[in-house]
Amino acid sequence: MRLIPPGGSLSLSRSLLRFGTFAFPEWTSVAPTLGYSARALLAVGLALFLAFYFQLQTPMSSVTTVLIVANPVVGAMVSKSFWRIFGTVIGATAAIVLMAAFPQSPLLYFMGLSTIIGIACCVSTLLRFYKAYAAVLTGYTIVLISVSAFAAPDHIFMAAMSRLSAVTVGILSTAVVFLVTTISRPETVLRQVDQTLRNIALQLSHSADHDGAAVDHTPMPDDSGQPLSFRAMTMTSYDARARLLSQANALVEAIEYAAADNFAIGRRARGLRAGVARLLGLLSTHHPVWREQPSRTPQAVRARQIVQDVMAAFAATPAENLHLDDPGQMRAASRAAIATLDELAEETEDLPTIAFIDNERDILDQMRAALEDFVGPQRHIRRIRLKVYFDWPAALRNGARGACVTLLGCLMWYVCRWSSGANMLTYLIPASCLLATSPLASRASVMFASGTLAAIPAAFICQTYMLPRIDGYPLLWLSLSVCLLPGIWIQFHPRHAMRGFGYAVFFNAMVQIRNPIAYDDLSLMNLWLSYLIALIGLALVFRVILPADHRLDTGRLVMSINRATERLARQPLHRPVDWTVWENLQMQKILRMIQRFSLVAPPIRVYETTDAAFVCVSVGRLITRLRRLALHPAVHEQDRARTRAALAAFRHLSSHPHRTALALRAAALDIMAHVEGREAASHVPTRRIAACLEQASLLLDATPGFFHKRGPLQLSSDMPGANNRLNIAIQPATTPFGMKAA
Numbered sequence: 155m156r157l158i159p160p161g162g163s164l165s166l167s168r169s170l171l172r173f174g175t176f177a178f179p180e181w182t183s184v185a186p187t188l189g190y191s192a193r194a195l196l197a198v199g200l201a202l203f204l205a206f207y208f209q210l211q212t213p214m215s216s217v218t219t220v221l222i223v224a225n226p227v228v229g230a231m232v233s234k235s236f237w238r239i240f241g242t243v244i245g246a247t248a249a250i251v252l253m254a255a256f257p258q259s260p261l262l263y264f265m266g267l268s269t270i271i272g273i274a275c276c277v278s279t280l281l282r283f284y285k286a287y288a289a290v291l292t293g294y295t296i297v298l299i300s301v302s303a304f305a306a307p308d309h310i311f312m313a314a315m316s317r318l319s320a321v322t323v324g325i326l327s328t329a330v331v332f333l334v335t336t337i338s339r340p341e342t343v344l345r346q347v348d349q350t351l352r353n354i355a356l357q358l359s360h361s362a363d364h365d366g367a368a369v370d371h372t373p374m375p376d377d378s379g380q381p382l383s384f385r386a387m388t389m390t391s392y393d394a395r396a397r398l399l400s401q402a403n404a405l406v407e408a409i410e411y412a413a414a415d416n417f418a419i420g421r422r423a424r425g426l427r428a429g430v431a432r433l434l435g436l437l438s439t440h441h442p443v444w445r446e447q448p449s450r451t452p453q454a455v456r457a458r459q460i461v462q463d464v465m466a467a468f469a470a471t472p473a474e475n476l477h478l479d480d481p482g483q484m485r486a487a488s489r490a491a492i493a494t495l496d497e498l499a500e501e502t503e504d505l506p507t508i509a510f511i512d513n514e515r516d517i518l519d520q521m522r523a524a525l526e527d528f529v530g531p532q533r534h535i536r537r538i539r540l541k542v543y544f545d546w547p548a549a550l551r552n553g554a555r556g557a558c559v560t561l562l563g564c565l566m567w568y569v570c571r572w573s574s575g576a577n578m579l580t581y582l583i584p585a586s587c588l589l590a591t592s593p594l595a596s597r598a599s600v601m602f603a604s605g606t607l608a609a610i611p612a613a614f615i616c617q618t619y620m621l622p623r624i625d626g627y628p629l630l631w632l633s634l635s636v637c638l639l640p641g642i643w644i645q646f647h648p649r650h651a652m653r654g655f656g657y658a659v660f661f662n663a664m665v666q667i668r669n670p671i672a673y674d675d676l677s678l679m680n681l682w683l684s685y686l687i688a689l690i691g692l693a694l695v696f697r698v699i700l701p702a703d704h705r706l707d708t709g710r711l712v713m714s715i716n717r718a719t720e721r722l723a724r725q726p727l728h729r730p731v732d733w734t735v736w737e738n739l740q741m742q743k744i745l746r747m748i749q750r751f752s753l754v755a756p757p758i759r760v761y762e763t764t765d766a767a768f769v770c771v772s773v774g775r776l777i778t779r780l781r782r783l784a785l786h787p788a789v790h791e792q793d794r795a796r797t798r799a800a801l802a803a804f805r806h807l808s809s810h811p812h813r814t815a816l817a818l819r820a821a822a823l824d825i826m827a828h829v830e831g832r833e834a835a836s837h838v839p840t841r842r843i844a845a846c847l848e849q850a851s852l853l854l855d856a857t858p859g860f861f862h863k864r865g866p867l868q869l870s871s872d873m874p875g876a877n878n879r880l881n882i883a884i885q886p887a888t889t890p891f892g893m894k895a896a
Contacts, residue, residue: 186226187646193335194224194642199631201327206627208323211316214662217634219324221642221658227408228336229415230284235325236414237288242321244288245295246314253300253310264564267296271583272557275590279549282542283410293556294584301576343405343412343419347426347528350401352469354433357398357440358517359465395440395764396748402437403745405430428538429527431738436520438741438771439513453498457511461518464491468521488522499841505826505848512845516775541735543742547710551702552590559586559695574680581606581660581688586695594753598652599696603689605641605656610682612637612657613664617678621667630667637661660685704750708763709868711747715740715770716808716861723777723804727785733778740771754871763867766860766880769853776850777801783843788836793828793843796821800847807854811861812883815854822847858883 197220205213223238225231248270256263274293278286299317303310406427413423464487471483495515499508527538563582567575585602589595620633638661644654664681718740725731744767752760783789784797803817822844829840859865859880869876 187643190224190226190646191639191642193331194220195635195638197224197328197331198634198638200331201324202631202634203627204323204327205320208319210320210323212320214665214667215317215320216324216327218659218662219321220328221638221655221662223325223328224332226646227411227415228332229411229413231328231332233411233414234284234287235329237284238291238321239325241288241291242295242318245292246299246318248292249296249299250310250314252296253303253307257307260568264561264568267300267564268557268561270296271560271587272553275556275587276549276553278587279552280542280544280546283407290587290590294587297560297579297583301580304576343408343426346408347405347430350398350405350430350433351524352471353398353401354436355465355521356469357394358436359462359469395437399434399437399745399748402430402433405433424538425527425529427540428734429524431540431734431741432520432524432527434741435734435737435771435775436517436524438737438744438768438775439517439520441765441768441772451502451504451507453502453504454507454510457495457498457514460491460494461514464488464518465521484525485522488518492518496838499845500838503826505822505844506852508841509845509848509852512842513849516779538732538734540738543739543746545746548707555590556587559583559590563691572684574677574684577681578684578688578691580663581685582691582695585656585688585692589692589696594749595702596696600693601650601652602656603693605644605653606660606685606689606692608653609641609657609661609664610685612640613661613682614678616661616665621665634665637665702750704754705867705871708747708751708754711743711750712763712767712860712865712867713808713863715743715767716863719770719774719777720804720807722774723801723807725781727781727798731778731781733775736774736778737771740774744768744771759877762880763860766857769857770860773850773853776846776853777804780843780846780850783839783846786836786839788833789839789843790828790832790836793825793832793836793840796825797843797847807861808863811854811858815851818847818851818854822851857881 198217201216201220202213205216210216219238223231223234225234252263252266252270256266271293274290278289280286281289295317299313300310303313409419409423409426409430413420419426467487468484492515495511495518499511499515502508560583563579567579572578585599585606589599589602592598616633616637620637621630624630624633638658641654641656641658641661644650645658647654664685666678666681718736722731722736744764747767748760748764751763755763780797780801784794800818800821803814806813806817825840825844825847829837829844832840854861857880859878859882860867862868862884864884866876866878866880871877
């Protein structure tokens with residue numbers, strides 16, 4: 155089924171694109187940036203005109219809003235606009251209440267402001283997408299509103315209404331321009347999902363190892379023609395698997411924004427999210443325990459070949475036949491392959507071979523389940539409610555960081571009694587709050603500060619040489635467009651996006667365009683000096699005030715994954731477990747772990763840790779299958795009791811992972827020893843129970859250092875053993891008298 159109809163205006167646009175590519179070879183790479191810049195400047199002109207027409211006190215706030223919410227993806231722009239208005243309303247209300255509560259008590263006001271901003275930063279860390287932006291915006295909006303009312307607290311209400319009016323004008327102007335000039339294409343996100351499916355299938359098929367074919371891991375471009383997230387810090391990718399993880403994780407954001415803009419995608423959003431969650435889980439099977447060292451029995455070799463053939467055929471399906479529209483062929487191939495794998499498992503009594511075949515079968519099961527979520531019935535999808543991982547330690551740290559920055563900045567202004575100190579706060583506090591929630595805050599703060607530093611001479615030139623020589627609105631808009639264009643252009647390139655954002659947004663704050671315009675050289679110099687001091691402080695804040703310890707964060711996330719696995723194994727069998735939800739929570743932790751650990755560890759160490767984390771998720775998948783198989787009515791009661799005892803052995807996972815592995819292997823051998831004496835109907839589920847136990851024991855023995863609570867990842871980088879391999883067993887601790895601890 156073709157989602158894009160041939161002919162019409164689309165054919166004309168393609169003809170023009172081909173002509174532009176032929177006449178200008180670099181046109182395809184420049185056109186998206188040029189188109190976004192033109193639309194952003196047009197929205198700036200409309201917002202500035204409306205701000206002057208409505209005689210707003212701070213017209214440049216409307217321009218700043220345009221530069222913040224403008225996004226080449228319309229869904230992202232709509233979502234951010236909504237949450238910006240929501241955060242501005244809450245922040246304006248809080249500003250009025252806080253000023254009314256402490257009109258003559260500066261110190262109490264500073265403490266209250268610091269507390270609110272700390273809470274906002276904490277909540278922002280827990281949320282995702284632009285909900286997080288709304289939370290942090292709520293906090294620093296108080297500062298932006300209160301600056302003009304510090305000298306006259308009675309004017310706080312009018313300042314709040316002026317801020318809200320400017321934000322509304324900027325959002326409406328941006329929406330009008332971008333909605334009129336953008337054609338919504340729901341097939342874009344569907345093609346991104348389909349391409350990610352193909353890339354994952356190709357990776358699992360190991361086609362590149364057999365025929366030398368190159369694997370294209372470049373994400374498909376979105377509606378703007380840009381393959382990466384707009385105005386985002388790039389995450390270092392070290393290998394094909396890391397790129398696939400990043401690509402699959404980016405689909406979650408793409409679906410979120412497409413659902414905000416397109417009704418058809420909104421109806422399918424929950425199913426698409428569930429399918430992407432399964433794809434992330436499918437990537438967790440790509441670890442070396444099974445992928446690089448398969449069993450060499452004929453049945454195991456045949457099982458591996460079957461799965462590779464199915465995945466290769468899936469990846470090679472013509473692009474016109476989207477799997478999301480007609481996955482019937484893939485469903486039929488998966489069912490036939492699973493039936494063949496079940497027959498192969500019946501042909502052997504070798505337990506490692508049965509375990510290997512069962513693992514290959516699970517890969518096909520997961521791919522088939524992902525397809526069912528993408529195109530399955532809505533009543534099935536409604537039962538899947540994915541959860542967001544709340545990283546409370548990081549949230550509390552970011553909250554404390556935001557509160558400390560705010561309190562120190564306010565006290566510096568209060569003690570020094572600098573007349574332009576409030577202007578310093580309007581940069582230091584918002585910038586610190588925006589960066590405090592990022593795991594890359596240290597690097598991003600330098601880039602943000604460098605962009606703001608470049609805005610100071612640009613503001614000087616604009617204010618001194620351009621504005622005094624113009625007369626009328628058209629020249630004013632043209633002058634601002636010339637000065638804003640570098641920042642807008644750079645924002646479209648992720649490597650320097652933070653520099654462009656800092657330049658474009660705070661250039662507006664430095665150029666004092668009021669209604670009417672008044673020139674005051676001393677005020678301008680004070681303003682630029684305050685921003686210079688603030689940006690220096692910004693670069694220092696994230697290296698002095700509660701700096702992030704990425705290795706400690708990695709160890710904490712590792713222990714969180716291990717504890718979740720222990721709890722999953724120790725739950726009663728009759729208690730239902732939503733496997734997709736559990737797996738997606740662990741994958742969120744793993745993605746954060748990779749992002750943070752890659753900042754302090756060499757690539758080879760990140761490889762090893764990622765493999766071990768995927769092993770842990772695979773163990774959780776085996777636990778879920780054991781729970782389901784143990785409840786099979788054909789399973790003998792003694793085998794069910796042995797399975798319960800084996801699951802109970804996971805209580806030693808963090809203290810003695812080897813003991814847990816031995817218990818699982820012993821239970822598997824015991825079950826296999828009695829399987830022939832059971833009823834014929836119980837042979838298949840009982841053999842699969844033994845296979846799962848054998849797999850789990852092998853996985854635990856592969857990376858004991860990851861599971862142990864005193865493993866290398868739980869040690870500081872300067873402690874002995876911190877760089878040990880994760881496949882080395884941890885020796886029991888000793889007491890001061892030389893006796894081994896229990």
